[in-house]
Amino acid sequence: MLKDTNKKAYIRLIIVQFMMVGLICFIGAKxxxxxxxxxxxxxxxxxxxxxxxxxxxxxxxxxxxxxMNPLATSTEAFSITANPxxxxxxxxxxxxxxxxxxxxxxxxxxxxxxxRKFTLIARTVPPAQKDQIEQLNHPQIFFEKDSKxxxxxxxxxxxxxxxxGLRNQGLEGLEYKYNEILDxxxxxxxxxxxxxxxxxxxxxxxxxxxxxxxxxxxxKIQFFSEKTLEHTVRTYHAKSGMALVMQPETGEFLSIAHFxxxxxxxxxAYDQAIFRNRAVTDPFEPGSAMKVFTAAAxxxxxxxxxxxxxxxxxxxxxxxxxxxxTHPHDWLSINQIIKxxxxxGAVKIAETIGNKTLHQYLTSFGFGEKTWIDSPGxxxxxxxxxxxxxxxxxxxxxxxxxxxxxxVQLISAISTIxxxxxxxxxxxxxxxxxxxxxxxxxxxxxxxxxxxSPDTARKIKRMMNLVTHEDGTGTKAAMDxxxxxxxxxxxxKVRQDKKGYSNTRYTAVFAGFAPLKxxxxxxxxxxxxxxxxxxxxxxxxxxxxxxxxxxxxYLNIPPETDKNMIALMSGGVKQ
Numbered sequence: 038m039l040k041d042t043n044k045k046a047y048i049r050l051i052i053v054q055f056m057m058v059g060l061i062c063f064i065g066a067k068x069x070x071x072x073x074x075x076x077x078x079x080x081x082x083x084x085x086x087x088x089x090x091x092x093x094x095x096x097x098x099x100x101x102x103x104x105m106n107p108l109a110t111s112t113e114a115f116s117i118t119a120n121p122x123x124x125x126x127x128x129x130x131x132x133x134x135x136x137x138x139x140x141x142x143x144x145x146x147x148x149x150x151x152x153r154k155f156t157l158i159a160r161t162v163p164p165a166q167k168d169q170i171e172q173l174n175h176p177q178i179f180f181e182k183d184s185k186x187x188x189x190x191x192x193x194x195x196x197x198x199x200x201x202g203l204r205n206q207g208l209e210g211l212e213y214k215y216n217e218i219l220d221x222x223x224x225x226x227x228x229x230x231x232x233x234x235x236x237x238x239x240x241x242x243x244x245x246x247x248x249x250x251x252x253x254x255x256x257k258i259q260f261f262s263e264k265t266l267e268h269t270v271r272t273y274h275a276k277s278g279m280a281l282v283m284q285p286e287t288g289e290f291l292s293i294a295h296f297x298x299x300x301x302x303x304x305x306a307y308d309q310a311i312f313r314n315r316a317v318t319d320p321f322e323p324g325s326a327m328k329v330f331t332a333a334a335x336x337x338x339x340x341x342x343x344x345x346x347x348x349x350x351x352x353x354x355x356x357x358x359x360x361x362x363t364h365p366h367d368w369l370s371i372n373q374i375i376k377x378x379x380x381x382g383a384v385k386i387a388e389t390i391g392n393k394t395l396h397q398y399l400t401s402f403g404f405g406e407k408t409w410i411d412s413p414g415x416x417x418x419x420x421x422x423x424x425x426x427x428x429x430x431x432x433x434x435x436x437x438x439x440x441x442x443x444x445v446q447l448i449s450a451i452s453t454i455x456x457x458x459x460x461x462x463x464x465x466x467x468x469x470x471x472x473x474x475x476x477x478x479x480x481x482x483x484x485x486x487x488x489x490s491p492d493t494a495r496k497i498k499r500m501m502n503l504v505t506h507e508d509g510t511g512t513k514a515a516m517d518x519x520x521x522x523x524x525x526x527x528x529x530k531v532r533q534d535k536k537g538y539s540n541t542r543y544t545a546v547f548a549g550f551a552p553l554k555x556x557x558x559x560x561x562x563x564x565x566x567x568x569x570x571x572x573x574x575x576x577x578x579x580x581x582x583x584x585x586x587x588x589x590x591y592l593n594i595p596p597e598t599d600k601n602m603i604a605l606m607s608g609g610v611k612q
Contacts, residue, residue, distance in 0.1 A: 095221025095245025095472075096184045097205050100198060100212075102256040103291075103467055107189055109198050109212065109301075111205075114185035115167040117158040120177040121151045130175060134158065137169045160203055161185040184221075186212075192298040194259050196314040197252075197412070197465070200301035209304075209312050211250065211465075214413045218469060221247040246472040253289035253464050258282055261587040262294035266562070269580040270296045273545075273567035279316050279444050280584060281561045285452035285550060287482040288461030291558070291588070318414040320441035321563070324528030324573070325378045325510075326548045327437035329497055330450060332371050334398035335386045336493045342500060343370045346385040353381045355432045360384055375500040378510045378525055380436045387435035395435065396423035401488045402450040403460065404442055410463045418442040437528060438538070448561040451548045454497050455522070455556035458489040498522050502553050514547060514578040516586060518596025522556070523549025523581065525573035530566070542566050547577035551585055552597040560584055 100109035117138075124130055127149035135142035138159050148156050161183055162170075170178060186201045199210020207216035222245045262280040270278040282292035293316050299307040313319070336342065351365025362379050374382030387395050400406065405420030419441040421430065433439035445463055453460040462483040469478040489497075501522035504511040510525040526546030529538035545567050550559040562577040562584070570576055 095247060097186060097201070097221055098219040098247035098249040098470075098472070100219070101249060101251045102254050102259075103252060103289075104255065105251065106256045108194060108252070108254070108256070110187050110189060111184040112187045113164055114161040114183045115164070116160050116181040116183045117162055117167070117170060118179045118181060119149060119156050119158055120154050120179075121149045121156055122154050123177045124149050124175075130173075130178075133173055134170065134178075137166055138162065186301075188301045190256070191302065192300045193256070193263065194254060194293065195299050195301050196295045196312065196316075197254070197293050198301060199312070199314075200304045210314060211252075211412065214411065215250055219247045219250065221245050248472060248477065249470040251467045251470060253291065253467050254293070255291045257591055258584075258588050259292040259294060261591070262292040262584050263296065263298065265580050265583045265587075266294050266296045267298075269562070269564060269576065270567075273564060273569055273571075273576055275564045275568070275576075276566040277315075278565060279561075279563045280580065281316055281444055281448045282584065282588065283448050283452050283463070283559045285455035285556050285559050286461070287464065288449070288452065289464045289467075289482070292584075293465075313414060314412050316444040317410060317412045318416055318443075320416045320418045320443055321544055321565075322438055322440065322528045322531070323442050323447055324437040324526035324544065324546055325380070325383075326447065326451075326524050326526035326546050326573075327435070327440065328375055328378065328383045329454065329501060329524050330399060330402050330404075331383050331386050331395065331435045332375055332500060333402075333454070333489050333493055333497050334395055335371060335390050336496055337398065337489050338390055338394060340371065340386075340389075342372045342496050345370050346374065346382050346389075348374075348379050348381045348385070351381070353384065355384065355429050356427075358429045358432075360432060372500050372503060375524065376503040376506070376509045378504075383436040384432040387431055392423040392426050392431045395431065396420070396426075398488075399434070399440070401486065402453060403446050403485075404440065404450070408443075408445050408449055408463045410445055411465045415445070416443050418446055437526060444561055444563055447546075447548060448559055451524075451550065451561065452559040453488050454494050454501070455550040455559050456494075457491040458487055458494040460485040460488050498553055498556075501549060505549075510572075510574040511547060511549070511578050513574060514549060514582045514585075516551065516582055519551045519585070519589065520553035520597055521549055521551045521582075521585070522553050523547055523578070525578065527572045527574075543571040545571055545573045545576035547573045547581045549581060551589075552594075554597050557592070557594050558585060558588055 096111045099107055102108055128146050131142050131146035131149055135145055167180055184205065186205055188198065197210055199212040200208055201212050202208050207213035262282060266278045266280045278296045280292065280294040281290065283290055295315060297311050299311050345368045348362065348366040348369050350367055351362040353360045360380050362381050364377065366377065366379055369377065369379055369382050371386065399420060405418055407415050407417045430439050449460065449463050462485050464480060464482065466480055468476055468480060471477045501524055502520055503509055504523050504525065505515040505521045511523045514521050514523045528544045528546065530542040530544060532539045543566065545564040548561045550556040560581050562580045564576050567576045
């Protein structure tokens with residue numbers, strides 16, 4: 038009996054042992070399966086609990102003036118995101134966030150009450166606000182490094198620079214045209230978080246910053262121009278104004294000023310109509326400033342500056358139209374036609390040289406075609422083919438009506454005379470710098486063509502210098518120690534309600550350069566619809582003088598000491 042009992046116990050023991058061995062084998066196999074076959078999947082799941090992928094956007098490149106002063110740059114900012122599906126009390130969190138960010142609490146609560154795992158709360162949040170949100174210590178609110186576009190000089194050169202939108206994409210001006218160059222690169226990387234959602238480490242670092250652009254503009258000359266332009270527009274209750282400064286020898290712009298201005302840091306607060314760079318985009322009729330180009334065409338075709346024309350005592354009929362001079366004259370030389378700004382004299386010159394010749398030189402000076410300046414939306418202006426001109430068209434074009442030009446075209450043509458007849462391509466960009474700070478692409482001054490001979494240019498300079506002498510139309514542009522060459526323009530604006538020109542709306546223009554012997558700067562001032570006074574010599578010439586004087590002082594350009602510069606150049610001018 039005992040033997041049977043022991044046998045049964047032994048059998049039970051063997052069974053238990055087999056079961057234990059089987060259980061151990063099962064546990065071992067399961068452990069092997071988990072660690073080896075499911076290990077990667079479980080590791081990823083664990084890692085995902087403590088990490089997530091985010092998109093890192095590289096900082097946008099800078100826009101700098103010629104002296105490397107920042108005109109547009111980027112400052113540190115953050116994007117605030119959240120995981121609404123894990124937020125237990127969205128109303129309370131929404132109230133706290135709204136107090137910090139100045140956002141609508143109701144909208145935030147609705148945003149945080151969804152079942153989504155991701156929502157963007159705010160972009161371009163400054164570090165101070167980010168720090169306040171971080172102090173909430175909420176594990177489901179996250180921070181992604183971002184940047185915010187900053188214009189440190191506020192409205193300085195705003196129309197040239199343009200601005201960016203919420204995603205740092207260029208929307209206007211150079212920011213728009215050079216968006217691909219300035220824009221930083223983007224990568225998607227994994228970040229590891231602690232229990233509070235803070236970043237523990239980055240598993241990838243890279244150079245993401247965009248390239249930077251160095252402009253030809255000079256911050257100080259831009260400031261002089263804008264200050265003087267604003268004063269002039271306000272003084273004469275004008276609609277708007279522009280002031281451009283160029284180096285004739287290189288074609289580089291030192292200033293492109295507009296008024297009214299806007300602050301690109303807060304562009305949404307302004308009317309969109311003032312965003313565009315009107316010096317490039319908007320054509321206008323230049324008035325008598327065109328007469329110097331009519332005179333240049335005559336001199337290139339064998340006329341002497343002392344050649345005389347009958348100006349009909351201030352009244353001259355062309356077909357059914359009557360052309361008038363502000364002051365009546367009988368016989369005037371070409372010198373005097375420019376000095377006194379005679380419309381009839383310009384018409385007589387144009388009639389003598391013919392439509393084809395006048396058109397040839399106007400197009401050679403760049404009118405009717407784009408300059409291809411580095412700015413979006415450039416206009417070509419308007420200059421009809423000469424075979425489509427009526428008799429009155431040819432007459433009007435000779436003194437600046439019936440033709441439209443851009444401010445960039447006009448100052449480029451004036452600079453061509455200053456540069457001994459050699460036209461230079463207008464320059465706004467000096468170079469492009471890589472993200473590491475090295476010069477990647479450098480732009481050089483680029484000659485376009487020899488428009489007129491140096492001898493003709495010298496004679497036209499002398500005529501333009503006479504404009505600022507006694508009895509000339511531009512005496513208010515004259516400067517002590519610096520012989521000034523200039524030309525006034527007073528253009529009637531086309532009527533908006535019917536055909537013809539307005540008798541109350543004008544554009545006042547002064548274009549010129551100095552010093553006469555070796556021109557360093559060319560300046561164009563355009564004042565749109567001034568009140569009280571409207572002649573270019575009264576309204577625009579003083580602004581020209583102020584900008585030139587301040588720029589010469591800043592650039593340390595010494596005065597020309599020759600007292601008889603005109604006699605030195607030509608042996609005297611007889612009128």
